[in-house]
Amino acid sequence: MALISNAAVLLGKEVRTEFRSRELLSTTMVFVLIVVVVFSFTFDPTTNESHRFGPGLLWMAFLFAASLMLQPCFLREQTNDTLSALRLAVQDPFAIFLAKIAASTLFLLLTELLMLPIFAALFNVSFGAQLPGILLTFFLGSLGISIVGTALAAISAQARMRELLLPLLLLPLLTPILVVSTEVTVGLMSRDAAIDWKGIGLMAGFDIVFLTVLWLFGEYLLEE
Amino acid sequence: MSAAPVRSIGLQFDQVDKLYGAVYALRNLTLDVAAGECVAIAGRNGSGKTTLLRASAQLLRPTRGSIAYSGSAEHTKPRIGFVAHATMVYDELTAKENLIFFAKLQGVAAPDVRAGELLRDVGLKERQDSLVRTFSRGMRQRVAIARALLAEPALLLFDEPGTGLDAESNAWLTEHLRTLRDTGCTILMSLHGDSELARLATRAVRMESGSVIADTRRGAMFQSIFTAAGC
Numbered sequence: 001m002a003l004i005s006n007a008a009v010l011l012g013k014e015v016r017t018e019f020r021s022r023e024l025l026s027t028t029m030v031f032v033l034i035v036v037v038v039f040s041f042t043f044d045p046t047t048n049e050s051h052r053f054g055p056g057l058l059w060m061a062f063l064f065a066a067s068l069m070l071q072p073c074f075l076r077e078q079t080n081d082t083l084s085a086l087r088l089a090v091q092d093p094f095a096i097f098l099a100k101i102a103a104s105t106l107f108l109l110l111t112e113l114l115m116l117p118i119f120a121a122l123f124n125v126s127f128g129a130q131l132p133g134i135l136l137t138f139f140l141g142s143l144g145i146s147i148v149g150t151a152l153a154a155i156s157a158q159a160r161m162r163e164l165l166l167p168l169l170l171l172p173l174l175t176p177i178l179v180v181s182t183e184v185t186v187g188l189m190s191r192d193a194a195i196d197w198k199g200i201g202l203m204a205g206f207d208i209v210f211l212t213v214l215w216l217f218g219e220y221l222l223e224e
Numbered sequence: 225m226s227a228a229p230v231r232s233i234g235l236q237f238d239q240v241d242k243l244y245g246a247v248y249a250l251r252n253l254t255l256d257v258a259a260g261e262c263v264a265i266a267g268r269n270g271s272g273k274t275t276l277l278r279a280s281a282q283l284l285r286p287t288r289g290s291i292a293y294s295g296s297a298e299h300t301k302p303r304i305g306f307v308a309h310a311t312m313v314y315d316e317l318t319a320k321e322n323l324i325f326f327a328k329l330q331g332v333a334a335p336d337v338r339a340g341e342l343l344r345d346v347g348l349k350e351r352q353d354s355l356v357r358t359f360s361r362g363m364r365q366r367v368a369i370a371r372a373l374l375a376e377p378a379l380l381l382f383d384e385p386g387t388g389l390d391a392e393s394n395a396w397l398t399e400h401l402r403t404l405r406d407t408g409c410t411i412l413m414s415l416h417g418d419s420e421l422a423r424l425a426t427r428a429v430r431m432e433s434g435s436v437i438a439d440t441r442r443g444a445m446f447q448s449i450f451t452a453a454g455c
Binding site for chain 2 (some may be wrong): 020080
């Protein structure tokens, strides 16, 4: 119970500080927008082409946006050593991870949802009936990226080459969920659109496995 | 400020080593702090004072040896208040938001009221709704002290608590620590040189190269712990 209440308080702080500064949201939204616009003008894709490579492009943009978003999540706690204050205050250090994961997933989902209509307009695709499936895929994919990214951000924040380390570690570890997320999104964007439940199951499994690993070993990642 | 007796805890370091690479920050440190003691720790820069305090706060794990707490229930996290070099508060939140946030995390009853009380005590009531980033160093230090006191800690750790404080704030801090000491709170504070704060201590310890080289309670030796060259 203390874990959930601590995580809720921490999430409230993350949301409040982000909506006050808008640092992460504005950076990632501008980044994703640039990627989507540049690709749409470079390739001028037909609807068929959009269905084929659109999902890959979307997830690539989300991945790079996430790496921008995840980098500061523990670095910001180092400015005034607030991470130590959090570790002293919480009953279970996993609450810190839970809150960071929830905040990153929320911000990433917000970016994705705002980008979706722009992507649909520029690439001439329509999601209409498949919106619930798209939302579920975006949620599970973003959650997976946030879980792995938060753990790696905690590690890289204590390293010397921190700016380089996070993307280097993040990309190989996220390959499985990115491949599945892209496949599921392709299925949802195709002419005979349908949810690939096997893919959804794999994404949920990925999230559960990495969240469990973080729950078991997360405390060590926060130690000095 | 509440002056109710607190359930204090003791602290036992048993042959503790802390290594950073090949460098010893603490070396074979054995120190027994009884519940309710007020211990001043003196020593040159790099003598291990900060590492000792961070290890006491469970913020770092010893490489060898053990640290035990007496007087706190087993499997229960001891209530520890820590004022370090860094303020440990968020610049982008107001003073009041910071205190309410940390009070909620620590399960303090009526966080709003407690935050208000402490802000009044540290003289920041007028500025409670200002962002911490607009504060001077001394004001930030006062917020940090208020944060450390939120949950009425059983063990208080201060790393050079007078840093950045003006004479008036230093006097407030000295008086407040005196009250806490008299109510039985265990206090460990690292200090540079002799000061009003040092006179509050019931025991003085001098560190060098990560080890305790002098340990005394009141008497002729007491002042010399702080007046030794380089402290």
